[in-house]
Amino acid sequence: MTITTPDRQTLLDTATSFSKSYDEWTVEGALRVRTSDCMHQLHPASMNRPCMSNQDLAAYLASVNRLFQNYRVHVADSETVVDVEKRTVVLHAHGTADTILGPFKNEYIFILKMDETGGKIQRIDEFVDSLAVLGLVPRIKEEWAKNSS
Secondary structure (H helix, E strand, O other): OOOOOHHHHHHHHHHHHHHHHHHHHHHHHHHHHHEEEEEEEEEEEEHHHOEOOOHHHHHHHHHHHHHOOEEEEEEEEEOOOOEOOOOOOEEEEEEEEOOOOEEEEEEEEEEEEEEOOOOEEEEEEEEOOHHHHHHHHHHHHHHHHHHHH
């Protein structure tokens, strides 16, 4: 049995599909590019976030997707790194969204490990601007709850 390595373009196409899935901001969009056993770890470790299965991610997105509108992720293509042998793509991205408290901005590094075909992601390590996330998301949830009552 010969093991084939996906080509660079396949890995880039999958990474692009991943980043564009954020623009949909739906559970279906997020899961479309992942293997059934994909694991997603949010970093830095100081955020104390558990590694998420697809099921965990679906529940998380369902709890926060109403808090953000017009979510967009912009990848700095010139900074994308592809390791074909390891089936890994590293993306540097910036995210923006509208919230009940005004504009939301974040910066990301995504390390995407693809499956054998290169067409699905089996591991995601997501590094975020923890100050932006930990400082704003609880306030957005609180404001949303006040306005929903």
